[in-house]
Amino acid sequence: MFPQESILGPFLYTLYTADIPITTKTTLSTYADDTAITTTHLNPTITSRRLQAHLQKIELWTRKWRLKINESKSAHITFTLRKGSCPPLYINQTIITQTDTVKYLGLHFDKRLTWREHVTKTRKHLDLKTRELLWLIGKRSPLSLTNELLI
Numbered sequence: 001m002f003p004q005e006s007i008l009g010p011f012l013y014t015l016y017t018a019d020i021p022i023t024t025k026t027t028l029s030t031y032a033d034d035t036a037i038t039t040t041h042l043n044p045t046i047t048s049r050r051l052q053a054h055l056q057k058i059e060l061w062t063r064k065w066r067l068k069i070n071e072s073k074s075a076h077i078t079f080t081l082r083k084g085s086c087p088p089l090y091i092n093q094t095i096i097t098q099t100d101t102v103k104y105l106g107l108h109f110d111k112r113l114t115w116r117e118h119v120t121k122t123r124k125h126l127d128l129k130t131r132e133l134l135w136l137i138g139k140r141s142p143l144s145l146t147n148e149l150l151i
Contacts, residue, residue: 016065021057025050036104044078044086051076052089059092077102079113 010032022028026039037058039050062069071094078086078098089096101110101117108118 019061021054021061023050023054023057026054028054031105034105044080044084047078048087048089051086055089055091071096075099075102077109077111079109079111081112 013033017030020028020030026037029036029038037051037054039047039054041047041050059069061067069091071091074091074096076086076089076096076098077100085098088098101108103109108115108121110117
């Protein structure tokens, strides 16, 4: 369609998806082509029914506009401190994988919202970037603060 860094891409995508179905019982969050549907209820069965009803509306909408949902990239997570999980959800007769962690817009969420997964992955990423820069900021580097500047 458009290159990923295109200026027109996000604008045209927003126009194209402006009529995506919404419901009063769920919240639809989109950023570019990443979409999350959320709802809350004490009863996990009611929560799943609400989400499934919204997903069915989106299925009809995607067929109408000839869009393809990548079911393998879709994930279902239940944020709770209780044991157990919600009943399964389906997109195009394909079960959505239930996970304990999910990544959305660069943030790693776990089912108890502890942020442990996000902090761990961010720390590993920072360690990797630090190692990549060691040649520049290391003890033997000409840019090191311990080396004298020759003017």
